[in-house]
Amino acid sequence: MAADEIISGVYGISMGFVNAFLIKADEGLVLVDSGLPKRKDTILKAVAGVAGQPADLRHILVTHHHVDHIGSLADLKEASDAKSYVHPADTPIVRGDQPQPGANRTSLLGKLAGPLLERLSPAAVAAAVDVEVEDGQELPIGGGVKVVHTPGHTPGHVSYLLPGRGGVLFVGDAAANILRLGMPVGVFTADREQAKESIRKLAGLEFDIACFGHGRVLKGEANLRFRRLAEKLAR
Ligand SMILES: [Zn+2]
Ligand SMILES: [Zn+2]
Numbered sequence: 001m002a003a004d005e006i007i008s009g010v011y012g013i014s015m016g017f018v019n020a021f022l023i024k025a026d027e028g029l030v031l032v033d034s035g036l037p038k039r040k041d042t043i044l045k046a047v048a049g050v051a052g053q054p055a056d057l058r059h060i061l062v063t064h065h066h067v068d069h070i071g072s073l074a075d076l077k078e079a080s081d082a083k084s085y086v087h088p089a090d091t092p093i094v095r096g097d098q099p100q101p102g103a104n105r106t107s108l109l110g111k112l113a114g115p116l117l118e119r120l121s122p123a124a125v126a127a128a129v130d131v132e133v134e135d136g137q138e139l140p141i142g143g144g145v146k147v148v149h150t151p152g153h154t155p156g157h158v159s160y161l162l163p164g165r166g167g168v169l170f171v172g173d174a175a176a177n178i179l180r181l182g183m184p185v186g187v188f189t190a191d192r193e194q195a196k197e198s199i200r201k202l203a204g205l206e207f208d209i210a211c212f213g214h215g216r217v218l219k220g221e222a223n224l225r226f227r228r229l230a231e232k233l234a235r
Helices: 040-050 073-080 108-120 192-203 222-234
Strands: 004-007 010-015 018-025 028-032 057-061 083-086 145-149 158-162 168-172 209-212
Touching: 004 209, 010 040, 010 209, 018 040, 018 209, 028 040, 040 073, 057 073, 192 222, 209 222
Parallel strands: 028 057, 057 083, 168 209
Antiparallel strands: 004 010, 010 018, 018 028, 145 158, 158 168
């Protein structure tokens, strides 16, 4: 599967219901999230289309510990030697030291279908964490990718803001843009109130493009859409 160019140097890898992204940086290729387990070949094909060799993949920025975002992390690290970046609150689950939490039973769907959804979810594959990131940190990648801690969906959820090009925000699952821009899927969101607060935090940033774990890319003054959503959630 080829990568779609979103804007110069930023590419989307659509894998059914979940997306990953590639950034061409001076420090080598940067991947944001790694899809479900067994997606290594799909992602490396996209890497080949953009850069050439698996070894060109140098950094893997992880938004959160869910299996559709870390599934192929271990395989990709083995194939490429890339460094992984995770927030410390999600590290124990990425490393496999703690089990993946189940569906949120306080949501209606979680109450009705939690056990079924958990059975259908693929087992997580543990992966090493090389760099623990914190809120406000500027990574020495891509001209200073900024870490934005956006807890709620998971405790250690982070979004990443790429400077330049008007600002490109990698939202992860802090919000989704499936039918329209909205909250992340409730059944897999640990704390809805905290997730709303994180959307407010993102709405205060400057970015022109927003890339989501689930749903379509928003192009052009994407932060204004987040501001409208934040206002709606406050009502
Ligand atoms: Zn998630
Ligand atoms: Zn997800």
